[in-house]
Structure formats: structure tokens, C-alpha cells
């Protein structure tokens with residue numbers, strides 16, 4: 001899995017994660033930083049990463065200190081550096097934009113974390129054991145961040161994960177050309193180094209399973225179960241062969257039978273329904289697997305596309321065709337398998353709302369596309385088994401876990417929740433923020449309980 | 451974080467980093483914030499006699515930039531403090547009361563014997579831990595003051611002696627590098643009773659001249675002057691002076707290093723060269739007190755990495771490796787070594803080798819690659835300065851067994 005410099009944004013394989021900065025490149029980029037007072041970049045990070053400070057430390061050649069600044073605050077600082085849509089977070093607020101362009105904060109952060117790994121420097125310290133056992137359900141970013149923060153405080157933490165490997169969406173969603181398994185493994189090693197036990201292949205399931213953890217000696221539980229259930233479209237042809245969801249498709253590309261997943265799209269046209277970043281990830285994966293034409297069909301206009309600009313630009317650079325303001329009405333089949341999609345162009349009935357119910361078909365713009373595979377990428381929802389797993393915990397109307405925003409406590413004593421399972425679809429960095437916040441509340445709860 | 455404390459002239463400093471006497475040590479309020487960030491002590495802005503009224507020129511400083519890099523040096527025309535003596539004394543008392551563990555050094559400069567004595571007594575009264583005698587301001591406009599004293603060695607001895615006779619506190623003599631051999635005035639200071647040396651103050655310089663008005667760029671209403679220059683540009687001079695002082699056997703006094711320190715690495719270099727504390731101004735002018743956070747953290751990590759137990763164990767570690775140039779073994783020769791697989795073909799190495807080096811480096815214009823010639827290479831290494839490829843560098847020095855020194859051929 002060679003890491004290559006990506007020329008012109010071109011994807012050449014599933015695995016070519018872009019190369020990070022070298023020291024020289026990092027120092028040159030840091031030289032551009034204005035070392036702002038009360039740095040706006042730092043105020044913009046949901047997980048309280050402090051770029052103003054770590055860039056200054058890099059600038060003053062305090063490299064270990066810079067690594068410490070990042071990792072003490074965010075155990076997944078390397079992964080966030082790679083997957084955060086920085087252009088909408090820290091970099092959006094960067095003062096350097098006023099001079100020419102923002103500082104490439106993501107790449108500086110990634111460089112520093114990788115530099116720490118390269119020289120074998122681990123700044124994370126653990127307080128003496130406090131005797132409290134805490135369970136974490138799910139090893140996505142929320143679970144990992146919570147587990148690391150609790151472990152640093154001296155708790156004995158066990159993470160229960162149903163999948164074979166830890167990481168959640170980082171492992172089974174985000175394509176490896178953006179974040180590869182080696183990188184994820186390396187950062188999760190930092191969590192394990194704090195003494196966190198991660199038990200993979202251990203689903204927490206069955207009636208009251210979460211609440212039962214409290215009876216098994218765990219003093220508190222954090223639930224970071226994510227959004228594992230992809231939404232389906234209710235249109236004719238949805239049950240044909242070769243129609244799948246982005247969740248299943250991306251998971252298979254990372255962990256399933258690669259031959260099989262490649263056969264699904266290789267040399268075929270693929271129609272992807274959806275215009276978000278996940279749709280773009282699925283589209284890029286199709287291209288890397290040598291699909292012929294790849295379409296992303298979205299209700300939104302280009303200006304309203306929910307995908308981050310970097311993501312759809314990368315898709316466009318790789319020849320993916322985005323069809324904005326279109327509705328797919330039907331998946332056509334042949335011999336029981338998908339053969340194409342039929343749709344129509346739309347306009348909004350009223351401006352300002354991108355809800356499907358606000359879209360109106362435009363007569364005379366009907367189209368049909370030949371497509372040997374169709375991927376639905378319209379989002380994911382919570383595990384429908386949550387209510388059974390924790391009957392005392394209140395869920396919202398959408399089936400998300402209801403939490404107190406300040407403490408992330410659920411309605412059941414000792415049970416906390418965060419990340420996508422509580423927020424709905426959000427970002428890795430939001431999940432990290434939740435994990436840290438919940439850990440803080442749990443520590444408070446444990447002290448009170450004593 | 452490691453314990454970064456060090457004893458210097460019998461006084462304990464929580465960290466070896468000091469705000470040097472200058473605008474960065476002008477008031478108790480700012481010094482207090484510096485202490486909180488990690489400075490272990492301060493040499494308070496130099497106090498002068500009450501009869502000398504100081505009015506500062508405006509503007510007071512000028513940055514010296516290099517390309518896109520701001521503030522590689524600063525030229526200033528600041529004099530001794532312009533604040534009333536009683537305000538400064540109040541500030542010093544407040545500092546000692548609120549930061550009893552931090553070291554406060556009273557910097558003074560008199561114009562007569564009586565003034566030196568009175569100033570020394572006044573700051574002692576205020577509770578300072580040490581006295582620093584400023585023999586080195588390079589632009590005081592009054593005869594018999596500042597650097598002029600530092601260059602008239604008998605006066606250095608005389609003024610030090612007066613202060614020595616007045617009080618028991620440790621005395622530092624802050625010297626100028628604007629002399630041929632800094633150890634000479636240092637020895638006079640020792641004779642006068644100094645306990646340590648601070649080196650260096652600013653170096654006389656001129657940051658630039660206006661191309662349209664022909665006035666130096668530190669332009670005080672149409673007039674310029676040669677005056678004190680500080681910052682990263684003077685670090686090699688500061689290090690040199692510290693080494694000379696540290697190596698002078700007859701001197702044997704502890705040294706407070708000063709000049710151009712900004713990063714923990716600069717500080718470690720000062721320590722390795724024989725300084726026990728490091729003072730700084732321009733680094734704070736450029737970045738604010740926060741530089742010291744990185745100095746403390748960096749020094750602590752360095753000590754962990756190298757297994758140094760205390761800061762004092764670093765002091766002077768480089769001295770055995772610093773010789774006269776006559777000690778070099780010139781029977782051994784090497785050349786620039788090229789890792790051409792990673793060359794990007796910019797050709798800068800070839801240009802400078804032809805025009806400023808050994809004229810040994812050829813150029814393959816088809817492949818766009820330099821053609822090294824070990825025989826002819828001078829090992830001046832200038833090609834490596836300009837090569838843009840790092841990590842690791844394309845051009846490094848290599849030893850060549852049995853190589854004869856290469857000398858340019860005569861013109862044909």
C-alpha cells in the first residue's frame with residue numbers, strides 16, 4: 001500500500017492515500033502562519049484542537065511539544081487531520097485567507113502526528129488507577145475518544161465492538177484512498193497504549209444488554225453505536241440484483257470479498273443516488289474499481305450539494321458525472337438485475353428548502369441512463385435494536401439516543417451516549433468532542449458516586 | 451516537565467530563561483505575565499541616575515527583514531528607563547513580593563561613581579537578588595556611560611569596585627561585543643569584584659537606508675544613527691563571546707548568555723557553549739512571552755532524550771570540541787555527496803559551484819542533473835545550502851580516504 005503524491009487529484013487505486021508533508025514542507029507551510037492572537041482557527045475546532053498553538057510550536061522548532069498539544073487534546077488527531085473537512089472548520093476561519101490562502105492546517109497536523117510516530121514519541125500520560133471500570137459500546141471515533149480520555153484519568157476501560165476490527169466508519173466507511181487501514185491501526189495503537197481494552201467481535205446485544213453492563217461491575221457505560229442502518233428508497237426496482245447501499249458497498253470495498261465487489265462495478269456504468277460526501281466516496285471507490293461511467297444523481301443544485309467541495313471536486317477531477325436537480329423515479333431491470341435508471345429533472349417549489357417534498361418535476365426533461373449497478377447513498381439511521389438493548393434509555397422520534405446536551409447523560413443513570421447515535425449524521429471530530437465531553441461527565445459521576 | 455532550575459552566582463532560578471534588560475522588562479505587570487509563562491528571572495530595565503532625564507527618540511526601533519522573513523534583527527535607539535525611579539522601585543518590590551521564587555536582577559547604569567553607588571543601594575533596598583552593571587549600551591548619548599565604559603577597561607574595574615564595596619549581592623557585569631577581545635574587560639570586571647558576566651548587549655549596526663530620502667531606515671524625523679542591533683542575526687556573535695569567556699581560565703566566572711535566542715535549540719546551544727542562564731529580548735519582541743513556553747517544553751524534552759538530570763549538566767558540554775582553527779586535521783579531505791535519485795533538477799547547485807565554488811560540478815542538460823567530480827570538489831558545501839530538497843538532503847558531506855586537497859587549476 002504505497003503512499004503516493006496525488007497529481008491533479010487523480011485516484012489510481014483504492015489504496016493510494018495521499019502522502020503527508022515532509023519536515024521541510026511543514027516548516028515552509030508553518031512559516032506562512034501569522035501566529036494569530038486568540039487564533040480564529042483554534043476557536044473553530046469542535047474538539048478544541050489548537051492549531052494556533054501547535055503551528056507556533058512547529059515554527060519555534062518545539063516539535064515534540066507540538067505533537068503533545070495535538071495528542072493530549074485529541075487522541076485521534078492524526079485521523080481528524082486526514083478526514084476533517086477543514087475548509088469548513090479551522091481553515092475556513094484562518095486569517096491567512098485574507099493574504100492569499102488559508103494555512104493547510106490539516107496537513108500540518110497530520111505531519112506532526114506522523115512525526116511523533118516516526119520518532120517513537122508518545123506524549124500521553126496516564127494517571128494512577130482509580131479502580132473504576134467503565135464500558136464503551138462501539139469503537140468508532142466517539143467510543144475511542146471517550147475510552148482514551150477515561151483511561152488517562154485512571155479508569156479501567158473496555159470497549160465492546162461488534163465488527164472484526166476497531167474504528168467504526170473510519171474502518172468500514174471512509175474509503176482507503178482517503179484514510180487507509182495502516183494509518184487507522186497506528187492511531188488506534190495510541191488508544192491501546194493507554195491501557196484501553198478493545199474487544200472486537202463482541203456485540204452488545206439482547207434485551208437490556210447495555211443496562212446489564214452496569215450490573216456486571218461497570219460503573220458507567222458510554223454508547224457510541226453510530227448509524228449502522230442505511231435508509232432505502234421506496235421506488236420500483238429497489239429490490240433488483242446489483243442494487244445496494246453506499247454503507248454496504250463501502251464496507252465491502254474495505255473488508256469484504258474484493259473480487260466480488262469489483263465485479264459489481266468493473267466496466268459497468270454505475271448510478272449513485274445521492275449528492276453527499278458519502279455518495280462521492282462511493283463514486284470514487286467505483287472509479288478506483290474501474291467502473292465505466294459513474295453518475296451521482298442529486299436533488300440539490302451544484303451550489304446546494306451537501307457534499308464538501310473538496311469531495312465533489314475530487315469526484316469531478318476523476319471523471320464522475322454529477323447530475324444536479326434530478327429525481328430517480330425507477331430502477332429498470334433485465335433478468336432480475338439492474339439495467340438502468342429512469343428519472344426527471346426538478347426545480348424547487350419554494351426557494352430555500354432542499355427537502356424531497358419541495359422538489360417538482362419538470363415535464364419534458366425525463367431521462368434514462370444505462371447502469372449495471374445502482375448505489376443508494378441517501379443516509380443512514382440508528383440501529384433499530386437500540387430500544388431493546390436499553391429499554392430504560394429514552395430515544396428521540398428519529399430513534400436517536402436522547403441526551404442532555406451539556407453532559408451527554410441519557411435518561412438512565414450511569415449511561416452516556418454521543419457521536420452519530422445521539423447527534424444524527426455528523427463529523428468524526430464531533431464524535432471525538434462528544435467522547436471527550438462524556439468522559440468528563442463520567443469522571444464527575446464516578447466521583448459523586450463514591 | 452523536568453525540573454529546569456539552575457543555580458547561578460548562588461541564586462536559584464526556576465528556569466534558566468530570563469527576560470533581559472530592555473522594553474520586555476520595563477514594568478512589573480509585564481514581567482509577571484512573563485514569569486507565569488515560564489521565565490525564571492528578569493534583568494529589570496536598566497535604571498539610570500535621577501538627574502539624567504531620558505526622553506526617547508520616536509520611532510524607537512526598526513525591524514530588519516530578509517525576504518519574506520520578518521524580524522531577523524532589530525535596530526533600536528532606546529536608552530535607560532524613562533520611568534521615574536520610585537515607580538521602578540515600587541515595581542521591583544511588588545515583583546519580589548509576588549514572585550519570591552523568581553530571580554530579579556537590578557540592572558543599573560551610572561554616570562559618576564556616586565551615581566553607581568546610589569543606584570546599587572537603591573535596588574538592593576528594593577530587594578533584588580543580584581545586580582547587573584550595564585557597561586554595554588551601544589548608543590547612550592552621554593559621555594562616560596554605556597558601551598564607552600565597556601571599552602575603557604579601567605572604568606569597568608573602577609565602577610564594579612565601587613558597587614562591590616557598597617553591597618554583598620552577586621554582581622554581573624554586562625559587556626559589549628564591540629571590542630576586540632571580550633575577555634579583557636571581563637578580567638577587569640573580575641578584578642573589580644564581579645561574580646559573573648552577562649554577554650552580550652546589542653551590537654552596533656545600521657538596519658538599512660531609505661533609497662528615496664537617503665536617511666537610515668530607523669528614521670527619527672530625518673536623522674538616523676548607528677545604534678544597537680539585536681536578534682537572531684547576532685546569535686553567532688553572542689555564542690562566540692560566551693565561548694571566549696568560558697574558555698578563559700583566569701576568568702572562571704559563570705556566564706549569562708544573551709543575543710538572538712528564540713527557540714529551545716538556541717538556548718541549548720548557549721548552555722553547551724558555557725552559559726548557565728539565557729537572557730532574551732528580541733525573541734519576545736517578535737513573538738511575545740509565549741516563546742518561553744516552547745523553550746521550557748523543548749529543553750525538558752531534550753533533557754529526557756539525552757538523559758540530562760539537571761540543566762547544569764548541559765553547561766559547557768561543547769567547550770572541549772571548540773578549538774583554534776590551527777588544530778584542524780587538514781590531511782583528511784572529503785567532497786559533496788549527491789543522492790541523485792531524489793534530485794529535482796533545478797540546477798542551482800551547478801550555478802553556485804561554477805560562480806562561487808570549486809567549478810567542479812558539471813551539468814547534464816538533457817537529464818537535468820548535476821555531474822559531481824569528487825577529485826575537484828572543494829567541499830565548500832555551498833551547493834548544499836541552495837538545494838531545495840530536504841529530508842534527508844540530496845547533498846551531504848562525505849569523507850574520501852586518501853583524497854588530496856583540491857586546488858583550482860591555472861587559466862589556460
Ligand SMILES: Cc1cc2nc3c(=O)[nH]c(=O)nc-3n(C[C@H](O)[C@H](O)[C@H](O)COP(=O)(O)OP(=O)(O)OC[C@H]3O[C@@H](n4cnc5c(N)ncnc54)[C@H](O)[C@@H]3O)c2cc1C
Pocket residue numbers: 083084085137138139140141142143160161162163166167168169170173174175202203204205224225226227228250277278281383418419420421425426427428429431
Ligand atoms: C462513508 C462515510 C464517510 C465519511 N467521511 C467522513 C469524513 O471524511 N470526515 C468526517 O469528519 N466524517 C465523515 N463521516 C462521518 C463520520 O464517519 C461519523 O460522524 C463518525 O464516524 C461517527 O462516529 P461514531 O463513533 O458515533 O460512530 P461509528 O463510526 O459509526 O462507530 C460505531 C461503532 O459502534 C459499533 N457498534 C454499534 N452497535 C454496537 C453494539 N451493539 N455492540 C458493539 N458494537 C457496536 C459499530 O460496529 C461501529 O464500529 C463519514 C461517514 C460515512 C458513512
Ligand SMILES: Cc1cc2nc3c(=O)[nH]c(=O)nc-3n(C[C@H](O)[C@H](O)[C@H](O)COP(=O)(O)O)c2cc1C
Pocket residue numbers: 470471472473495496511524526527528529530531557584587624650651652678679680681682684708709710711729730731732733
Ligand atoms: C529596544 C532595546 C532596548 C534595550 N535596552 C537595554 C537596557 O536598558 N539595558 C541593557 O542592559 N540592555 C538593553 N538592551 C539589550 C538587551 O537586553 C539584549 O542584551 C540584546 O537585545 C541582545 O539580546 P536579544 O538578541 O535577545 O535581543 C536593549 C535591547 C533592545 C532591543
Ligand code: SF4
Pocket residue numbers: 032033034035036039040041042051052055093094095096103105
Ligand atoms: S488562523 Fe491561520 S494564520 Fe492565524 S494562527 Fe490559525 S492557522 Fe495561523
Ligand code: SF4
Pocket residue numbers: none
Ligand atoms: S508596538 Fe505598541 S508601543 Fe510600539 S509602536 Fe506599536 S502600538 Fe506603539
Ligand code: SF4
Pocket residue numbers: 792793794795796797798799800819820833836837838839844845
Ligand atoms: S540544487 Fe539539489 S535539487 Fe537542485 S539540481 Fe542541485 S541537487 Fe538537484
